[in-house]
Amino acid sequence: xxxxxRGLLLLALALPAGAARAALRPGDAFPxxxxxxxxxxxxPATRGRVVLVDFWASWCAPCRDSFPAYARLQTAYAxxxxxxxxxxxxxxxxxxxxxxDHFHPPFAAVDxxxxxxxxxxxxxxxxxxxxxxxxxxxxxxxEGFHGEGTxxxxxxxxxxxxxxxxxxx
Amino acid sequence: MKTTSVRRYLPLLLVxxxxxxxxxxTSTNLVRVQPWERATLADYTMRPDRDPLATxxxxxxxxxxxxxxGGRGVGGSGCGCN
Numbered sequence: 001x002x003x004x005x006r007g008l009l010l011l012a013l014a015l016p017a018g019a020a021r022a023a024l025r026p027g028d029a030f031p032x033x034x035x036x037x038x039x040x041x042x043x044p045a046t047r048g049r050v051v052l053v054d055f056w057a058s059w060c061a062p063c064r065d066s067f068p069a070y071a072r073l074q075t076a077y078a079x080x081x082x083x084x085x086x087x088x089x090x091x092x093x094x095x096x097x098x099x100x101d102h103f104h105p106p107f108a109a110v111d112x113x114x115x116x117x118x119x120x121x122x123x124x125x126x127x128x129x130x131x132x133x134x135x136x137x138x139x140x141x142x143e144g145f146h147g148e149g150t151x152x153x154x155x156x157x158x159x160x161x162x163x164x165x166x167x168x169x
Numbered sequence: 170m171k172t173t174s175v176r177r178y179l180p181l182l183l184v185x186x187x188x189x190x191x192x193x194x195t196s197t198n199l200v201r202v203q204p205w206e207r208a209t210l211a212d213y214t215m216r217p218d219r220d221p222l223a224t225x226x227x228x229x230x231x232x233x234x235x236x237x238x239g240g241r242g243v244g245g246s247g248c249g250c251n
Contacts, residue, residue, distance in 0.1 A: 059211035060250045089205040118205045126204045126250045144251035 023122045028138050030130060033085060036117040040088075040096060041110035046136075048166040049083045050158060054129040055118055056088055058095040063127045066145040067103045073154060074107045080162050081134075085110065089118045089126075131157055134166040204249070211248035 024030065030053065033043055054070060056063035067086070074084050084107035090096040096111045112118050121130070124143050131140040131154070140157045142150060202210070209215065218224045232238045 055205070057205070057208065057211075057248075059208045060248055061211075062251045091208070115205060119203075123204055126207070126248060128204075146251065 023124055024130065024138050024141065026138050026140060030132050030136055030138050031117060031120045033087075033117070036112065036120075037114055038087065038110040038117065039113050040093070040100075041108055043085065043110065044083050044108050046083050046085070046132075048134050049081050050077075050134060050161045051132040051136075052082065052084045052129055052154070052158070053132065054084065054086045054127060055112075055121070055123045056086055056127045058088070058090050058092070058099040060126045062145040065147060066127055066129075066150075067105055069145070069147075069151045069154075071103075071106050072151070073158065074105075076155075077158055077162065078107075082158055082162065084108065087112050087117060089115055091115070129154075131161060133161050133164060207248040207250075211250075 030051075033046065033053070052070070052073070054066065056066065070084050070086065073082065078084075086105060086107060086109045088096045088099070088109065088111045090099075090111060091113055093111065093113065096113075100109050124141075127145050129142045129145075130138050131142075133139045139161060142154065144150075213219060228238065
């Protein structure tokens, strides 16, 4: 096979592979929340903290179950350095406000109305939460919310991350 | 000379263009509604069982034609969450 022929075939095979979007995995750096154009809430300080970033929506049934669980995690771990940021992907501001009014979460709830952050993260399912270590790196990814099982897993992972010291990246 | 060269590479060019065009079918980004874009799918009006009378009628037809019943339940909501 001649060189131009090989080149053309390689290019053709690379086309579909190049179109795939890479989802965030453990070890990746999480995009900066501060620069994500998030609406409707104030972002808490996250530097040096273990951060749980949850992507949710008012139309997502399991997200309704997840909020009380995150409230329990906030109560149990906030004093030890856990910060929870619940990022809504709702485009409808009224639906976001109604959900937040209903649950009154004791943690930060912000709206990614432009869906810029969720596109950058490319969440694989709704809801998905990311546990970031004190250096801002993704350490655990949880797809969906499966009740007590998910809460127990999160507690186990948060316990482990909180014992790690902060190393400035 | 030029015609020979074009004839030689034409099949290959067609294969490359074909793969390029079909790559749109294999890319999940192009053909899939992303998980965060499913608000409309989760709407009540998108539920196939929102009308009890229509559901009962469909079940009756299904039972009488197929001699079968049930098996219509789907977990989760219309957004395909979880």
